[in-house]
Amino acid sequence: MADPQIKWRKIKNDLFKGLVVFLSLLATLPLLLILFYILRQGFSSINWSFLTNLPKPVGESGGGISNAIVGTLIIVGTAAVMAIPLGVLAGIYLNEQRNSKVARYCDLAIDVLQGIPSIVIGIIIYEWVVRTMGGFSAFSGSAALALMMLPFIAKTTQETLKLVPNHLKEASLALGVPYYKTVLKVIVPAGLSGILSGAILGIARVIGETAPLLFTAFGNPFMSTELSKPMSSLPLVIFNYATSPYEDWHQLAWGASLILILIVLTLNMITKFIESRWKIQF
């Protein structure tokens, strides 16, 4: 029974599967190439002085990016301090009052906020903070990054808390625990791993953001730890050096890229670890 039609259907089936697998594998090629280049170029430029020195003028060797590393930590850390509490509270509100009108509009606002292009966030913070403070500052950079983290953290908190079963809330309330303590001591701890990994993922997402820093934190060739002054950061350094015409600076940019990628990967791995280890069985 060698029906040619059935044979053709089988061939089509196999061809399509082949195409899917081929395209899928091809889709991973850019990633492999990017990682390969960054590892190869980056490792050759990373050494102790690269991590501890300040940038040097063109032509002098031995320049480093210590100011950018410190700057990134300060800017992103400050952003996290602003965004995490607000985002978590907003997420709690969205979960607890999910049927209220305010929650619906807040949900909508968060969706809009999440979609605002990063460069537009930069403009908004420029108008709000840079103009008010009278100049570029690390703080304005943090504000821009915080504005980008906020919707993400609110969403992950909301999604996590949605999974906390209602019967835990009832158990606590029935024991005579006030509502606010029930939320803070029962519901939030039950979703803590999700909230925490959401917060870290939020940090990982903004730590490589460059566009919102262009006209806020601005960059600074010197070491600065003052929030009210312009500050350097890894993505800014990569952008400035990568688009410069000097070979030395390109090398520094590869090194900075490697450090940035390593930080992002580490943060992503920490979230995966938290999610798998601390998962609470209800």
Next chain:
Amino acid sequence: MNETLKLTDANWSKAISRKEKGFTITLWLVAISVIILVMAAFLTLLVQSIPSIKANGFSFIYGRMWNPITGEFGALPFLAGTLLTSFLALLIATPFSIAVALFLGEYYKKGMMSQLLKNMIDLLAAIPSVIYGFWGLFVLIPIVRKLQIALDIPPYGVGIFSASVILSIMIMPYAISLSRQVIQMMPSDLKEAAYALGATRFEVIRKVIFPHVLSGLFAGILLALGRALGETMAVTMLVGNTNALPDSIFAPGNTMASVIANEFTEATGAVYSAALVEIGLLLFVVVAIINLVGKRIIKHLAYT
């Protein structure tokens, strides 16, 4: 402790009620302030672009000349650049995204291979935009230049095409994750019914899965488009930054996001900087609409 609390302990009850109220109000205030924040962001962009809206009117959208020195602000080259790069990126990314979504959501739902592929796609989303741009400058551009020489066109390297290629890699993870979700949401009894009738997998995918998830795939592509429209750094580094209407897909151009990135800090004069803010306002509105429509479709799918 319980013995000491009488049922009518008024002070204690009042203290508890006050704290309950305080907590509820705090949460409410946070939610309200998020709403206000977003409205304020929109209003700020609107107010700050008024000088440009007044000076340029509708010619802002169809004007082909962007010349800050003569005070001519026509944003058409950037609108065209953004639309061209974004749609080209979608065109490149869509087949790959659907293939990976089928790989993960239908062919290999479990196992080492799919886990590895999934992690790699996640990684693709984690790489910062500026690194894509950097890599594009030093690895992709030389390749494109060779291609251009082979095709006998001016070998700029940078241009709409290069930006689109990088953009397609960057938006792929978003399109994939959404397409995979909708493919997996598909009820298995429908598929099983088709298999029971003797359909091959390809036939099931084409005749059962695709029609069923089409609107979801559309939403996924729409949301990926939302990402592409606003993407800044990588595009800025690769698009060529030429304020002219591109005459081919290999020509250098400029996008809405990249012109803001390049010129915002240098903009002198009220109308010039307002014109850049107006571009930001356009981006804000267009991306917000695209996102809300896309999310509405996904929500609708999840409930049916």
Next chain:
Amino acid sequence: MEDSVLKLKDFNAFFGENKVLKNINLDIEERKVWTILGPSGCGKTTLIRCINRMHEMTPGAHTSGQIFLKEKDIFGINPVLLRRKIGMVFQRPNPFPTMSIAHNVLAGYSLNGIKLSKNERNEIVETSLKDAALWDEVKDKLSQKGTFLSGGQQQRLCIARTLAMKPEVLLLDEATSALDPVSTAKIEELIFQLKNQYTILMVTHNMQQAARVSDKTAFLFLGELIEYNDTKEIFTNPRHKKTQDYITGRFG
């Protein structure tokens, strides 16, 4: 006339426009086991959720009429305080997944921020677990997570957690319906012992259970209290036709 602990007077409960309890009048005496019996959807769970004011946590839910706990109107008492005096055990065992067995027993104290000395803690854990007939099974693993216990053990842990607060009334909302027969038997046995110390109000749709463990039974049908009496009377000599139809299995 025995002392009444709980008294419902012209009590109605609503979900939005929907009246789910209609004009309930009921007197519940101290140290007795009462069963609220009735087909599903008759409002029996709503009834006990009104008694500890959990009903009003549902959006749109409200009540009218009065409920008295030892002659005090419960709607004049802070619900938080009321719920410490009226404990509740739910249909599904719901120990706190982040806490150990011992911490689950003490949850009512720790979540409320009530400080206890180590001795007090140990004593409360031991007596509560003993009262809930769980002590012997868990005394060697008090620091393990409560969610590792079997369903029946989890439910007794939830009872211990409630008893630790020394309530005056215990509400059991179909507390055995999610459990196997052996665990159910254990909890029924436990109810026998507990009625020496507590007033117990339980909801069930299991008529055998009502007949086995309760002193008094109230029959609820479509939100109306059809009749209540000594359990024996209800099952052998019901006054209303609806009660008779139900206990003889003609609907349900």
